[in-house]
Amino acid sequence: MKHDEDFSQMLEMLDEDFQMEMLEQLNPKMSDQSSDSAIIRRIEIKTFTKLGLREPAVKRLHANKRRFRWKIATIFTASVLICAGVIAAVPGPVSAALQKWIEFIPGIGTVQQSDGQSNVAVLNRPVRADSPNGFVTVMGVMMTSTQIDVRVNGPGAVMPNNVSFKTENGQTIHLDAGGVATGSQWSGNYIAYGKFGAVPTQETGTIILGSGWNTQIPVQLKLAKSVADMSKLGPTDVHQGVSITAIAQREAQKVQLTLVPQYHGPYHIWDLAPNVVSSDLGIHIQDASGKTYKVNQVLGEGPNSQFTFSPTKGVQDYTVTIPRVDATYQGSARVTLPIPKTGSIAIDKTVNLGGFPIHFIKAERVSDNGSSAGIRYYVDMHASLTDAKELHGFQTGTSYSAELNKQTGVFEWIMIDAKPNQRNMTLHLTEPQVYISGPWKFHIRIQ
Amino acid sequence: MRITHDNMADQLRNGNPEALSALIEAFSGSVLALCTRILGGVGTPEDIEECVSDVFAAAWNKSEYYDETRGSLRTWLLILAKYQALEIRRKLKRRKNVVVTVGDGALSSIQDGANPVSVFAKQDDPVATEVLSREQQRAVFEAVKSMDPRLRDVFVRRYFLYESIEDIASDLDISRSAVDNRLSRSRRWLRDQLQENAKGGTAFDETR
Numbered sequence: 001m002k003h004d005e006d007f008s009q010m011l012e013m014l015d016e017d018f019q020m021e022m023l024e025q026l027n028p029k030m031s032d033q034s035s036d037s038a039i040i041r042r043i044e045i046k047t048f049t050k051l052g053l054r055e056p057a058v059k060r061l062h063a064n065k066r067r068f069r070w071k072i073a074t075i076f077t078a079s080v081l082i083c084a085g086v087i088a089a090v091p092g093p094v095s096a097a098l099q100k101w102i103e104f105i106p107g108i109g110t111v112q113q114s115d116g117q118s119n120v121a122v123l124n125r126p127v128r129a130d131s132p133n134g135f136v137t138v139m140g141v142m143m144t145s146t147q148i149d150v151r152v153n154g155p156g157a158v159m160p161n162n163v164s165f166k167t168e169n170g171q172t173i174h175l176d177a178g179g180v181a182t183g184s185q186w187s188g189n190y191i192a193y194g195k196f197g198a199v200p201t202q203e204t205g206t207i208i209l210g211s212g213w214n215t216q217i218p219v220q221l222k223l224a225k226s227v228a229d230m231s232k233l234g235p236t237d238v239h240q241g242v243s244i245t246a247i248a249q250r251e252a253q254k255v256q257l258t259l260v261p262q263y264h265g266p267y268h269i270w271d272l273a274p275n276v277v278s279s280d281l282g283i284h285i286q287d288a289s290g291k292t293y294k295v296n297q298v299l300g301e302g303p304n305s306q307f308t309f310s311p312t313k314g315v316q317d318y319t320v321t322i323p324r325v326d327a328t329y330q331g332s333a334r335v336t337l338p339i340p341k342t343g344s345i346a347i348d349k350t351v352n353l354g355g356f357p358i359h360f361i362k363a364e365r366v367s368d369n370g371s372s373a374g375i376r377y378y379v380d381m382h383a384s385l386t387d388a389k390e391l392h393g394f395q396t397g398t399s400y401s402a403e404l405n406k407q408t409g410v411f412e413w414i415m416i417d418a419k420p421n422q423r424n425m426t427l428h429l430t431e432p433q434v435y436i437s438g439p440w441k442f443h444i445r446i447q
Numbered sequence: 448m449r450i451t452h453d454n455m456a457d458q459l460r461n462g463n464p465e466a467l468s469a470l471i472e473a474f475s476g477s478v479l480a481l482c483t484r485i486l487g488g489v490g491t492p493e494d495i496e497e498c499v500s501d502v503f504a505a506a507w508n509k510s511e512y513y514d515e516t517r518g519s520l521r522t523w524l525l526i527l528a529k530y531q532a533l534e535i536r537r538k539l540k541r542r543k544n545v546v547v548t549v550g551d552g553a554l555s556s557i558q559d560g561a562n563p564v565s566v567f568a569k570q571d572d573p574v575a576t577e578v579l580s581r582e583q584q585r586a587v588f589e590a591v592k593s594m595d596p597r598l599r600d601v602f603v604r605r606y607f608l609y610e611s612i613e614d615i616a617s618d619l620d621i622s623r624s625a626v627d628n629r630l631s632r633s634r635r636w637l638r639d640q641l642q643e644n645a646k647g648g649t650a651f652d653e654t655r
Contacts, residue, residue, distance in 0.1 A: 007606040007634060010587060012533060013579045017517070018588045019526050019607075024518040026592060026603055039479070039496065044471045046500035048464070051507055271491070281488065297488050401538075 159186035356391035397428030
């Protein structure tokens, strides 16, 4: 909204002391975000790494960081398992494993792809319990006929190492411990592999923390239910080997829209609504009258796949269009490029990155302050708006800035700092970023 | 050494990594919330986490500049977060070739819907809409400070802390339209005050 931008920009112009005073003197109420421990830990690790500091009291208790290796089924014959609220209850390493094959869909719950044979029982919500060393929280439990994965966290620096799971029929299964502890919080990941028999539809198990913890935590696991395939949950469209299902759920005055991509290939789709040349999301919604709707993104840990919009009262049918999605391919390449002493020089060097050509055309020295020089490399990535797949960016192995083409959103040049006397530069190109074009179109009906 | 809220700043200045760890533990929720609001719709969740991490790295590097007499550690971190997130937002928008402008030109009069900063601009000086003098900043600050507290709380949360109207409404247990109404009244009030001030009025003398 224009008002919002104007007034926010005005307050952004205030010097730091006024901004401090604004918060201190006016003391506005402010909503904080409850961060889960996995996010805090990631931030902590990133920060310490950036600063070159050794994390205090960080104890990597086990090198064994095994994860469930869920057997992915052939996508188009996949069946879907549903269990309400699983992802919300199993963040961190367990959910990381789960999320590869599972999508959380507001109003429906968690949807899992499988071949329809494997069963999985999960904990619906975290369970907190007191223990002699303070409280502990069981964040997630996932159980199949061959694997059990339990995630527990708590305050302090010492995590339990002796953990087992007792099934309803009295079988006690010892779990291998792994995890991370900082000085203030620990997060344990406990895993066992074996033959545990068929997963029951309901399981009342007990997590047992031994060796001084003397804590037993009852947990209720529920078996996921299955439906035939993803397209039963909403309209599905396929382009370039990428199938996307749009699942819409009304929630109060809004519609929650979840896009679930399915694909095979040497790439990972990380944005389902990339904004190419503006700050608008690359997703369009309109009704039969042609009225368009503003779409808001729901920020989450996964790919940019959840959105909301406010429907018109009495209007049930809408068309959702996704022009393109953004994917990161596999691939790496090294290229050594000249650095001009002054001005610019022509380059004619092409490298192949993940199957996509990058043609380096020209190098230009655009700045030199005596301690560093700004070198701009012009590239031609052979992109066209009509291409089904077009390379639009990549990583260079070093800090850089880039200029994008206004129409295509594709790199025109990259700029990298060099030492003043440097004669050439070797770049390690990785992570080719590719737009895959649709459009994917969905007709959704809001009940 | 046990890190508490009382010794956190000192230990940070002393270069104790445990203080940094405690700082992240204590304030990551506030910093993450602010960065998420500023970068929402522009950055990815990874960008936001990177931003939060940059904030704590900056706090470590600049800890000697933190002055307890001017504000709490949380306030200082939030200001660092705001600058960092706004900078990243600008870069992300620039990377997408989005032109970031301040206001829509130099206006000599202020009308409803016009950029409030334009009240300070001379007609032949478009740059004046991009920078505020200390006096002008003081005028803005004092105008906000002297608002009716009910309007001010909503105004600051919306425009200074970037909270959504839905979140404000939910937190204050009032309707969305009530929030809109308060925002509208606060904007109108602020515009009037700034215009008065620009005309040489006495609305914001230092003793007020």
